Amino acid sequence: MYQPDFPPVPFRLGLYPVVDSVEWIARLLDAGVRTLQLRIKDQRDDQVEDEVVTAIALGRRYNARLFINDYWQLAVKHQAYGVHLGQEDLETTDLNAIRKAGLRLGVSTHDDMEIDIALAARPSYIALGHVFPTQTKQMPSAPQGLAQLARYIERLGDYPTVAIGGISLARAPEVLATGVGSIAVVSAITQADDWHQATRQLLELAGVGDE
Ligand SMILES: Cc1ncc(COP(=O)(O)OP(=O)(O)O)c(N)n1
Ligand SMILES: Cc1ncsc1CCOP(=O)(O)O
Numbered sequence: 333m334y335q336p337d338f339p340p341v342p343f344r345l346g347l348y349p350v351v352d353s354v355e356w357i358a359r360l361l362d363a364g365v366r367t368l369q370l371r372i373k374d375q376r377d378d379q380v381e382d383e384v385v386t387a388i389a390l391g392r393r394y395n396a397r398l399f400i401n402d403y404w405q406l407a408v409k410h411q412a413y414g415v416h417l418g419q420e421d422l423e424t425t426d427l428n429a430i431r432k433a434g435l436r437l438g439v440s441t442h443d444d445m446e447i448d449i450a451l452a453a454r455p456s457y458i459a460l461g462h463v464f465p466t467q468t469k470q471m472p473s474a475p476q477g478l479a480q481l482a483r484y485i486e487r488l489g490d491y492p493t494v495a496i497g498g499i500s501l502a503r504a505p506e507v508l509a510t511g512v513g514s515i516a517v518v519s520a521i522t523q524a525d526d527w528h529q530a531t532r533q534l535l536e537l538a539g540v541g542d543e
């Protein structure tokens with residue numbers, strides 16, 4: 333049963349682009365995306381605060397679900413819709429502060445043991461990856477593949493899930509066929525010849541997410 337210890341999210345979060353700038357956030361909101369993530373790596377909080385503030389304001393203006401990756405203190409300070417954290421982050425983050433501030437929480441997982449750990453935190457959604465090989469991030473583990481993803485989805489029942497890693501436009505239909513609630517993509521949009529068309533096609537397949 334889905335009883336998160338953080339505010340709930342709809343089972344279907346739909347298309348979920350993960351991008352590294354406010355420019356991308358603005359473009360994608362304008363293109364109709366309603367679930368997205370700001371993922372800027374390896375900067376100090378003071379270096380990214382302005383971008384985080386602007387992204388959160390844009391997300392609010394479009395009534396979108398904007399998750400901030402990693403910079404949970406800034407997300408709390410500026411009242412983002414939600415925060416996305418990795419397994420290692422769970423050990424060093426004040427989850428109570430995120431909960432008390434009323435932010436949603438998404439957690440990355442790569443295997444059954446990590447799913448156990450994520451479930452213990454009772455986040456708003458669980459991300460499952462990486463499904464396919466990816467050029468975007470160095471991964472220490474092997475890709476899960478579709479069969480494993482389908483098994484995780486089955487295991488998680490009505491828990492909102494997000495698949496990530498190597499999901500292209502061509503592969504999106506088979507990923508969605510597992511019953512996953514959302515597909516998170518980086519290069520399928522940011523490296524596309526025509527990002528606008530790619531976004532439109534991915535939105536047609538995955539939807540904008542439920543209210
Ligand atoms: C939707 C989604 N799923 C997984 C990740 C990966 O997050 P994390 O493990 O924190 O790794 P980094 O993205 O910080 O490199 C994600 N960002 N979004
Ligand atoms: C951030 C992240 N976490 C797991 S895979 C990944 C990158 C996904 O990027 P792409 O969609 O380009 O494979």
Ligand SMILES: [Mg+2]
Nearest residue numbers: 401402417418
């Ligand atoms: Mg992270």
